[in-house]
Amino acid sequence: MNIGEASKQSGLPAKTIRYYEDTGLIAPPARAENGYRDYSDTDVHKLRFVRHSRGLGFSVEECSQLLSLYEDKDRQSADVKAIAQKHLTEIDEKIRELQDLRSTLHHLVNNCHGDGRPDCPILEGLANPS
Amino acid sequence: MNIGEASKQSGLPAKTIRYYEDTGLIAPPARAENGYRDYSDTDVHKLRFVRHSRGLGFSVEECSQLLSLYEDKDRQSADVKAIAQKHLTEIDEKIRELQDLRSTLHHLVNNCHGDGRPDCPILEGLANPS
DNA sequence: CTTGCCCTTCCAGCAACTAGAAGCCTATAT
DNA sequence: ATATAGGCTTCTAGTTGCTGGAAGGGCAAG
Known part of the structure; x- marks a missing residue:
């Protein structure tokens, strides 16, 4: 085909x-x-x-x-499992990183009133992270 | 400097x-x-x-x-918040995707005995996902 | 005066595609 | 028979966000 x-x-x-x-x-x-x-x-x-x-x-x-x-x-399933296991660990790591980001960002977003005024905790947080 | x-x-x-x-x-x-x-x-x-x-x-x-x-x-904090909010949504989406992957992969890994024999549920799962 | 580290520019490459150009091949409609 | 539309071929180049290396100049210390 x-x-x-x-x-x-x-x-x-x-x-x-x-x-x-x-x-x-x-x-x-x-x-x-x-x-x-x-x-x-x-x-x-x-x-x-x-x-x-x-x-x-x-x-x-x-x-x-x-x-x-x-x-x-004639493969050994252990070889497959090793690759998958390693990948799983990396995914877990990535999820953890993203959850950290999410948490920080969520705090910032929650503290920003998001109106017409210029003062903004998000920008402050980016300039001087605690 | x-x-x-x-x-x-x-x-x-x-x-x-x-x-x-x-x-x-x-x-x-x-x-x-x-x-x-x-x-x-x-x-x-x-x-x-x-x-x-x-x-x-x-x-x-x-x-x-x-x-x-x-x-x-003279910015409006709403403009900042919009960008951050959008990014937050994308992060949430990504976390969800990764958790889905993680779950599928975890199942596969758990079902593989990972020894010297060739039969492997991981490979089967990749060939014919349910 | 040479050694070594800093700085400059430019070029190449990583992952994993994706888009587009230029040009055949083939099927269908007229 | 021919026009048109689509599929196929190859090639190049762009994407994102850097990172590494080469070739060369600047500058302070021994």
């Missing part, structure tokens, strides 16, 4: 599929006689795998590793 | 200060006779303002707007 159909079935934009190919994340597909990329169902399967992995926030590099493990029938 | 000292006092890397100048976020400072950038205390103050704003996750563009408002003594 053409890249347009592969795009539809995988849920990835055609541009992104080509990009993944360029950067080596996915293997170059077969080519039809007219030079068009020709994707198999297996190819599409892998594209979907990548889409879901990216959707869970794995980096492209991590997706590459996950895809290798996915294709390796 | 030289950029090194401004960097120390503002907490921003010298490279970043030059970058902010290049992109127009901060105005070009005075120049000493030898051609070196020459920062005033006011300049440093603004650099710190930007650092704190960025630290709260505002985009450079938003920082630019906040800085303008900071410098405008």
Whole structure:
């Protein structure tokens, strides 16, 4: 099938599929006689795998590793789990950071009356954070 | 003062200060006779303002707007609050997204025994998400 | 006078795409 | 047969927010 159909079935934009190919994340597909990329169902399967992995926030590099493990029938699930665990830790870290930001920002916003007057605790907080 | 000292006092890397100048976020400072950038205390103050704003996750563009408002003594605090409120909403949205990811990923990780065997619910979940 | 650190500029690269240009290929409508 | 619309190809360049490095000049101390 053409890249347009592969795009539809995988849920990835055609541009992104080509990009993944360029950067080596996915293997170059077969080519039809007219030079068009020709994707198999297996190819599409892998594209979907990548889409879901990216959707869970794995980096492209991590997706590459996950895809290798996915294709390796002799893999050790511990290897997969290690990658996922590491990613989970990073997500937790990020959530914590964002919650900190949110808390600070929330305080500032709550203290600003937000009217036509110029005095503003938000700007003061940004200038001289406590 | 030289950029090194401004960097120390503002907490921003010298490279970043030059970058902010290049992109127009901060105005070009005075120049000493030898051609070196020459920062005033006011300049440093603004650099710190930007650092704190960025630290709260505002985009450079938003920082630019906040800085303008900071410098405008006739501002309306409502304008500041609108920017901050919007950013707060985006942070909330992002936290929610991350918590969703976290939850899905946590399930997958918890169901994977993570040993030497190849069968792995994480990979299965990525291939065929429910 | 040389060593070493500061400063200057400019160019390249990171992640992960996304947009656009220029040019074929193909299917359909007339 | 031909015009038109869309899909496909490649390539380049832009996005965000820096960061690193190269090549060169300034300046104080030993």
